[in-house]
Amino acid sequence: MVSVTQVQPQITLEEFLELPETKPASEYIDGKIEQKPIPQGEHSVLQGRLGTVINEVVLPKKLAYAFPELRCTFGGRSVVPDISVFTWDRIPKTEQGKIANRFEVHPDWVIEILSPEQSANQVIRKIIFCINQGTQLGWLIDPTDESVMIFQPNLFPDVKLGEETLPTLETLQDLQLSAKEMFSWLNFE
Numbered sequence: 001m002v003s004v005t006q007v008q009p010q011i012t013l014e015e016f017l018e019l020p021e022t023k024p025a026s027e028y029i030d031g032k033i034e035q036k037p038i039p040q041g042e043h044s045v046l047q048g049r050l051g052t053v054i055n056e057v058v059l060p061k062k063l064a065y066a067f068p069e070l071r072c073t074f075g076g077r078s079v080v081p082d083i084s085v086f087t088w089d090r091i092p093k094t095e096q097g098k099i100a101n102r103f104e105v106h107p108d109w110v111i112e113i114l115s116p117e118q119s120a121n122q123v124i125r126k127i128i129f130c131i132n133q134g135t136q137l138g139w140l141i142d143p144t145d146e147s148v149m150i151f152q153p154n155l156f157p158d159v160k161l162g163e164e165t166l167p168t169l170e171t172l173q174d175l176q177l178s179a180k181e182m183f184s185w186l187n188f189e
Helices: 013-019 041-058 120-132 179-184
Strands: 027-028 032-035 062-069 072-074 078-079 084-087 109-113 137-142 149-150 160-162
Touching: 013 027, 013 078, 027 120, 041 062, 041 084, 041 109, 041 179, 078 120, 109 120, 120 137, 120 149, 149 179, 160 179
Parallel strands: 109 137
Antiparallel strands: 027 032, 027 078, 062 084, 072 078, 084 109, 137 149, 149 160
8 A cells, every 4th residue: 555645835925924814823834824723711711811911001102012923024934923912113004004914024922822722832932033033022922831931032931830920022021921921711611
């Protein structure tokens, strides 16, 4: 018996960007299209609540904006982090001062929430790519063991749990959140 493996032909980034959007989103990484998993309960709660909490702190002072599921195209890839945080002065805008539709720059802070069927190493590679392109902070949230792996330029990854305060961008020091507080959002009792 002969097994046949189908090889997906590589396409260019430009060709990928011309394709219709998918749900859940597809990403373009190293010439290949990879579709993100469908968010489940824990993922949805953490993503929605975390984006809201960040924006409640940063929007009044126009410090930054947390975007859920925003396509960011830079460094030859097109990725859709669970949450992309851009400092206010780096948010792409039109000549009229409105927000641009296409973000062709790296986020300042990228947040990924690990889904049960996702490969942690695959998500870590995406965060490291962002850091290497200029992103200042990356979080990998793991709901299973209630930990957050922290990525920053020129530092070894760190893992935060329990009452430990999660680091944010230097300009967002008003945002104080512990891993325990964030994971408490999953308790609906």
